[in-house]
Amino acid sequence: AAGAVAARHLSRIDSSNVCIIGAGTQAKLQLTALNLVRPIKCANIWARNFEKASLVAEELSRKLGFQVQASNNISEAVKSADIVVTTTPSTEPILKADWLHPGLHITAMGADQHTKNELDPQCLKLADLYVADSISQTVKQGELRAALDAKIISSDENFPELGKIINKKEKGRSSPKDITIVDLTGTGAQDTAIATYALKKAIEQGAGEIFHN
Structure with a gap:
């Protein structure tokens, strides 16, 4: 959801790749959710x-109704994209700064611990806008933490x-040419909001089961 x-x-309104x-x-959840907010026409999955x-790409193609394919060339997949979402537990940068291009939006989701790092720290320097879900968290366990450590x-x-x-x-975002990065480490407020919404819907639909201690 986040x-x-x-x-x-933050992404361009016409983002489609x-x-x-x-x-x-x-990876599955993020592409499915993106399809609800942007006119997605195609997607590449790299792992x-x-x-x-390849299996995930085939599954998502059937489910979402547009072309999703596995890529064996991460740099080309990034360079052709309007939106990039990183969803790995990597402890070393995967996304290189020299792949960034005008108009790109990046959602970094994997660095939820201080040992994790998906983006080349130079990416933050090149970005026109860096946004955190929680600054107090991203300085300790996000992509911002890695950029600060690298000075x-x-x-x-x-x-x-x-x-x-x-x-x-x-x-x-102030321009279609801006490069934007959002650093999502996960917040308690997001979890609470989602849980509250899920409970409300379950009660409305008479779904679920109540467990008593």
Whole structure:
């Protein structure tokens, strides 16, 4: 849900080509959610395991009704994309800074621990806009943490949080040519909101089961 919300507010409105890095459950969920907020026409999935990426691509093509294919060339998949979503547990950068191009939006989801890092720290330096779900978290366990450790980004710099952009308290994308990055480490507020919504729908539909201690 957070990835789709971020894309709605930060990616170009005409974004139609997606690159998903990773082939796990998150990869499937993120592409499915993106299809709800942008006019997606095609997608490439790259993973270290090409066979797994192929199976996921085939499944998503059937489910979503547009072309999804596995890619064995990550740089070309990124360079052709309007939106890139990283969903891996990598501890070393996968997405290189020299693959970035004007108009690209990146949603980085994998760095939810201080040992994880999917983006070349130089990506943050090249971006026109970096957005965190929670600055207090991304300085410790996000892509921002890696850029700070590499001294590519100054600790004095101020970055907006996604919630403030959604509420129009901070400025988001200002040009179709902007390169934007959102760093999603996961917040308790997001989890609570999703759980509350799920409970509300379950009660309305008489679904689910109540367990008593």
